[in-house]
Amino acid sequence: MIRALHLSGRAAASAAALLLFATLCLAQEMPPGYAGTESCALCHEDIANAFAKNRHAAVGKEKRRGWEARACESCHGPGLKHTETTSAEDIRNPAKLPPSQADSSCLSCHTMQPTQVGRVQGSHAQNQVACATCHSVHTPPQAAQNRAARLNAQCATCHISQRAAFNRPHGHRLNQNAIHCTDCHNPHGTQMTASLRLSTGGEPGCLNCHNDKRGPFVFEHAPVRLEGCNSCHEPHGSANPRMLTRPNMAQLCLECHSNIALPSGRTNTGALGGIPPAFHDQLNPRFRNCTLCHQRVHGSHINKALLR
């Protein structure tokens, strides 16, 4: 038993010496303190193999980024000491760092991308959601099938209530994987509330699919421009038809259209929106279904009252 322990101790010492020597040989052209990717691969073989298929492997092949043959150390920092001691204390592990410090590695390259332009306005950066919470740095990209399902499931790990809303009967077809969360939201942040994407013309991203409501209309319905679609719709899902925020039209419309206009252009309550004329008798079901007549409620090219 003692002999066996003695042998295994000797073998371990020899292996460590071999590793150190190999590292020194491989690191001979590295900047001080760096060991090089191949040294990392000697111990972290599985990660290295997976990483070779990851897009980040390109970091180690590009001279201009300054990390040639040192892709691992571009995020983990100089690794020579770690190869000598094999101690976890001697290597930078972004997973154990505060998100702001972990993300600084990612942002040293990825700041240079247009998708990051709304970063400081986005709630993920504001709430310390690290890049690696969503992105896999080491593993190869997964197959494209069920891309929507995978994206949606990933968002749902944190956004539970939002995902639950899609189980209501009237909603966007997220559960059918016809769309995914990132169709409407940019998780890196935008200048819009809830990191909503913008359309190409700078309008809310809803219009990317609902182009027929884009306008510009001669007769605009002010809330559409001033507050966006969710002043009337629950975009994730609703128990109400058409994803509306109220179960019937009259209730939805009259909650805003109950102001008396003043000669100054303002209203008695200070809010925008007038009141329907008196013949809109709410005892008559014709007038409780406002969009029967005001069918161009998103804006009209023809009629001021949005009738056609």
Place this chain on the structure above:
Amino acid sequence: MRLSLLIPLVAAALAAQEPAAEISPVSERKLSYSIDTGNRFLTGVGGDFNTYRSVVNLGEGPKLFGFEAALEDPGSAWINRLIVSASSWGGEPYNTLRATAEKDRVWRLTADYRNVAYFNFLPSFANPTFEAGGGFNQRSFDIERRNANVELELLPGARISPYLIFARDSGNGSGITPFVANGNEYPIAALMRDETNHYRGGVRLELPRTHVTLEQGGSTFKDDQRNSTSQLNLGNRRAPIFGRQLLLNSAEQAYGVRGRNLYTKGILTSAPASWLHFYGQFLYSRPTSDVRFSENADGLFFLGATRFFNGLGALLSSEAKQPRTAASAGVEFKPHRRFRVFESWSTDRLHNAGSALLAERLLFSNGPAELRDLFEPTRLVMNLNRQQADLFFDLTSKLTLRGGHRFVWGDAIAPASFLASGPGQGEIRRHVGLAAVNYRPSTAVAANVEYEGSPGDKAYFRTSLQNYHQLRARLRWQLMSSLRLGATYLFLDNRNPAQGIDYEFQTRSAGITLEWRPGDAKYFSILGDYTRSTWRSDIDFLTPQNLRPARSFYRDNGHTASALTQFRIPCSAQFQPLIEAGGSLFISSGSRPTDYWQPIGRAILPVSKGVSLYGEWRWYGMNQAFFMVEGFRTHQFVSGLRISR
């Protein structure tokens, strides 16, 4: 002894190698694919079929539920990756197709296509005779929206990377829409067709510490809706006026909307130092619309007083322009390792100006025609600005505090409301306090609590955010390698105490999710979530017919749950059938009580390596206490085959 000899040998061999080179991706030709195909059977839909189609809309027949093929390193000098995926083909209401092809660092082409059927024919919606037990939805649609997007990027990842994007969105189908004529509205058939093409091109410049994207784009839009009828139609108003029944014999409306837009966009991101990052964006767009509209109808229409007319002809020409300037800028500043500052500012300014010239001709059976001209100019102006500052402090490596302030301000001029002498004028002005705590006691746990609140000042609309408090809390906890827990809590309380409004809005939502995969789901796994949500809204409004104040109440108390459990039966190393059971449910009470159930059961039988047969049962059932007629229920069975390699 042997080891000590081996070391110099290995070292010599290593030293003799070329200078350290990066590990290359495994360069082997690899084709992988998977196919999921089968046949769906319906037992028949009980209840209202139109509601079923409006909510579920899945049909019978052979389907391609999913397909994917990925080819890596095909051996061509021009391409080293091709991925094609498709889902839900064969008469399904939502089809998708996506393809990505690329040559690393040379080009990348992404194409995405979706076809989403939009059928909406709920009997209770836009149906003025619903309460009397009849009628139908007079604002219904049976259309398909198709979106296609093709993006070509050259030299991705290089210092200069140009790109071109073409996107097309179109809608095509039919429906019912009311023809609104003086004193009555008549549901008539509608043919809808719209089409938008977007063209974008730009270049991304990546300099050592700065990135710039310049983009120029444009779009064209057309909408050619046609509404018509040639049958006698009494419309929704059945009560005679002065003893005469209003009616429509025939009608035709033709919309010819043409729109175009040109825009210029610039994006700048810069990291001049590790402690300083800049972000900025600018966009200028100038969309315009030109419209030609014609309308002809004959019947009996009410003109006012005691006059009636029999024919109507209208021609309209209108145009609208909406120049828009939007810009945003942000800075991330790290003066100290533990201290950071986010500062951002954005502005969005648009000015919509339009005019419509309408020429109408009214025909009388007993007199000469009357001609009318109407010219209506209109405008809408919006200036919205936002400034926000956040200060972050890492109290410890596991605890981060955030405090901040947001100021939103702007003004708007809106089209004149009814009886107003001029356009409406509104203002928005809101100071918001921000605070958050982020706690990460270990890599397995992350908790976040975020608060924002405003005392309110000025808002555009009665239901806008005014005096509000919002709280969000989230927890992610990896209890053990096989067990993950997540929880969220959202709370929003918004009030506008102004006289005539007295708005009180409150929503709460608490959700929990759990994933348990013991033994890496070798025999069993479960993924489930449950959310409890409540909405409560009270607001004063005026009853239009007598201007009496009334109170509008809205309540929604919802329970939502979904789960999927998997049981693997280890009959042998090769043959391990999988049983799945779960589904989702939504139960709510309040203003529109609704039960919506979607249980599912599935059995997957492996036949050989990469080939499996499966059978699936689903049940869709919806019930609404106040709208019993809109309930439906159906069983669906799917038998299918999955092949993967």
